[in-house]
Amino acid sequence: MTTGSIALIALAVGLLIGVGLSAIMVWAYRARVQVVEAASTLVPQGTEDVLDSMDDAACVVDASGLVLATSHPAARFGIDVGAVLENTELRQLARAVRSSGVAATETMRITRSGVGLDPRLVSVRASTLGGQLTLLMIRDVTEQERLDQMRRDFVANTSHELKTPVGAVSLLAEAIESAADDPAQVRIFASRISAEATRLAQLTGRIMSLSRLQASDGVVDFSVVALDEVITASIEGHAVQADSAGVELVRGGDRGAHVRGDAQILIEAVGNLVANAILYSPRGSRVGVGVTIEGETVEIAVSDQGIGITESDRERVFERFYRADEARSRRTGGTGLGLSIVKHATQRHGGEVRLWSRPGRGSTFTMVLPRIDATAPDAEKKTKKKKKKNKRARTALGAEAARIRNGENA
Numbered sequence: 001m002t003t004g005s006i007a008l009i010a011l012a013v014g015l016l017i018g019v020g021l022s023a024i025m026v027w028a029y030r031a032r033v034q035v036v037e038a039a040s041t042l043v044p045q046g047t048e049d050v051l052d053s054m055d056d057a058a059c060v061v062d063a064s065g066l067v068l069a070t071s072h073p074a075a076r077f078g079i080d081v082g083a084v085l086e087n088t089e090l091r092q093l094a095r096a097v098r099s100s101g102v103a104a105t106e107t108m109r110i111t112r113s114g115v116g117l118d119p120r121l122v123s124v125r126a127s128t129l130g131g132q133l134t135l136l137m138i139r140d141v142t143e144q145e146r147l148d149q150m151r152r153d154f155v156a157n158t159s160h161e162l163k164t165p166v167g168a169v170s171l172l173a174e175a176i177e178s179a180a181d182d183p184a185q186v187r188i189f190a191s192r193i194s195a196e197a198t199r200l201a202q203l204t205g206r207i208m209s210l211s212r213l214q215a216s217d218g219v220v221d222f223s224v225v226a227l228d229e230v231i232t233a234s235i236e237g238h239a240v241q242a243d244s245a246g247v248e249l250v251r252g253g254d255r256g257a258h259v260r261g262d263a264q265i266l267i268e269a270v271g272n273l274v275a276n277a278i279l280y281s282p283r284g285s286r287v288g289v290g291v292t293i294e295g296e297t298v299e300i301a302v303s304d305q306g307i308g309i310t311e312s313d314r315e316r317v318f319e320r321f322y323r324a325d326e327a328r329s330r331r332t333g334g335t336g337l338g339l340s341i342v343k344h345a346t347q348r349h350g351g352e353v354r355l356w357s358r359p360g361r362g363s364t365f366t367m368v369l370p371r372i373d374a375t376a377p378d379a380e381k382k383t384k385k386k387k388k389k390n391k392r393a394r395t396a397l398g399a400e401a402a403r404i405r406n407g408e409n410a
Contacts, residue, residue, distance in 0.1 A: 043060055043068050043069045043129075043133070044129065044130060044133075047060060047069060047129070047135075048069050051069055051070060051071040052071065052072070054071040054072075054073070054137075055073065056071065056073060056137060056138060056139045056140075057070075057071060057073040057074040057076065057077055057079065057122075057137075057138040057139075057140070058070065058071040058073075058074060058135065058136060058137045058138065059071070059074050059079050059085070059135075059136050059138075060129060060133055060134070060135055060136075061085050061091075061094055061133070061134050061136065062132050062133055062134075063098065063132040064084070065084050065085040065091050065094070066082070066083075066084055066085075067079055067080060067081055067082065067083055067084070067085055068081065068133070069081060074138070077110055077111075077120075077138065078111075087110050089106075089108045089110070090108075090110070090124065090136060093106055093124060093126045093136070094126055094134040094136060096126075097126040097127060097128060097134055098128060098132070098134050101128055103125065103126060103127035103128070104125075104126055105123060105124065105125045105126075106123075106124050106126075107121065107122070107123050107124075107141075108121075108122060108124060109121055109122070110122055110138075120140050120142045121140070121141050121142045121145050122138050122139060122140050122141060122142075123138075123139045123141050124136060124137070124138050124139075125137040125139075165196045165197075165200040166200065168192075168196045169193055169196050169197065169200070172189050172192050172193045172196065173193065175189045176189045176190065176193075222260045222261045222262060222349075223260070223261075223262075223263075224258055224259075224260060224372065224374050225258060225259050225260070225261050225262070225263045225266060226256075226257075226258055226374070227257045227258065227259060227266075227291055227298065227300065228255055228256065228257075228291075229263065230263060230266045230267050230270055230300075231251060231270065231289055231291065231300070233267045233271075234267055234270040234271040234274050234289070235249050235251060235274065235289060237267070237271050237274075238271060238274045238275055238278060241275065241278050242278050242287065245278050245279075245281065245283065246283035246284055247278050247281045247283070247284075247285055247286070247287055248285070248286045248287070249274070249278075249286075249287050249289065250286050250287065250288045250289070251288075251289050251290070252288060252289075252290040253290030253291040253292050253301075254291050254292055254293045254298075255291070257291055257293050257298040257371060258371065258372055258373070258374035259298060259349065259369045259370065259371060259372060260349075260370070260372050261348075261349040261369070262348075262349075265345050265348070265349075266345065266349070268341065268345065269341060269342045269345035269346060269367065270289070270300060270302070270367070272338035272339065272341055272342050273302040273338075273342060273365045273367075274287065274289060274302055275338065276338055276339065276365075277302050277303070277304035277306065277363075277365075278304075280304060280306035280307055280363075281304045281305055281306040281362075282305070282306065285304070285305040285306070286304075286305060287302065287303070287304050287305075288301075288302070288303040288304075289301070289302050290303075293371060295371075296370060296371055297351075297368050297369065297370060297371055298368075298369055298370075298371040299366050299367065299368050299369075300366065300367040300369070301364055301365070301366045301367075302364070302365050302366075303362060303363070303364040304362045304363055304364075305361070305362040306362050306363065307359065307360065308357045308358050308359035308360055308361055308362055308363055309355070309357040309359070309363055310359055314355055314357060317339050317355070318339050318340055318342075318343045318353070319340065339365075342365070342367070346367045346368075346369065349369050349370075350369070350370050351367060351368050351369040351370065352368050353365060353366065353367055353368070354366040354368060
């Protein structure tokens with residue numbers, strides 16, 4: 001083998017070794033970069049700008065659940081930068097996506113910040129954002145679900161219940177025509193038609209009330225409501241019914257509680273509970289209406305000494321048109337919508353309804369609502385009035401100054 005051949009072989013081996021070493025160095029560098037990126041908790045550049053432009057709630061969390069960046073709507077769900085993600089389901093979804101590396105979408109119910117009793121139905125999309133970071137996008141679909149349910153319920157309710165009084169009116173009209181020569185029978189049938197028409201109007205009104213409650217969203221445009229006024233109006237509105245039934249209405253509990261909501265809706269809800277309590281109470285018994293302040297919540301309880309509700313019926317009494325006692329409901333003309341209205345009215349105000357009952361001993365329905373401090377809104381109103389007064393004064397002074405200037409110019 002010549003010297004030239006040996007030199008060429010050595011050169012080729014050197015080149016191979018050099019290329020191999022270079023490849024190893026590049027691979028090592030890339031591996032190091034990947035390891036650094038995987039362990040990094042820095043939010044990628046531009047992510048915060050994207051989050052700022054989002055209308056839905058979104059956040060970036062690290063492996064420990066610490067929130068590193070958020071969109072503005074995320075604050076509604078109590079998600080803030082620098083705080084740990086509190087919701088267990090959100091943490092579990094982020095952990096599962098980070099482990100698998102595959103994006104996932106789940107539907108769940110989470111509460112809004114400051115309204116602990118107001119669960120919202122949300123669709124959550126989770127995806128990895130480099131290494132230990134996970135992006136959670138939260139879309140509130142509560143109103144969409146509520147509207148869809150409202151449409152289905154309205155069709156089902158009207159087709160199921162309205163046909164009964166409508167059919168009765170039709171049959172009674174035929175009976176009147178057949179008994180045209182008998183004035184006494186005509187009067188009887190006419191009074192029954194009037195009763196069915198009243199029942200139909202009441203049923204239609206309650207269905208519309210229930211539909212409006214389901215269609216309304218959260219606590220928007222609500223004002224400060226004094227529960228003392230709500231309780232007073234509810235009791236006074238059913239005093240005649242209580243006297244006729246021989247039932248005593250008793251009021252007790254705390255005074256001076258306030259909530260944020262719609263006074264008329266709350267009066268109707270509490271009134272429904274009072275009316276039901278009177279209806280199912282024996283003559284000579286009592287119906288109690290009381291308010292209890294418990295920290296950040298206030299409870300409105302309506303108790304009776306009536307027949308009570310069996311355990312099998314307790315799960316269904318809040319369903320539309322469900323009647324635990326069909327015979328009594330037919331006799332009294334109940335629509336079966338009262339407790340359903342109570343449930344939806346309470347949920348609209350960010351609360352919940354609780355039921356305690358024992359057959360033969362009575363029942364207690366309790367509306368639990370978020371309580372507010374009424375002094376802040378009062379101070380805000382005074383400030384607004386003062387600003388308006390100052391504005392009117394400035395306007396008057398400006399007009400007077402203009403008149404003076406015009407006089408001087410003249």
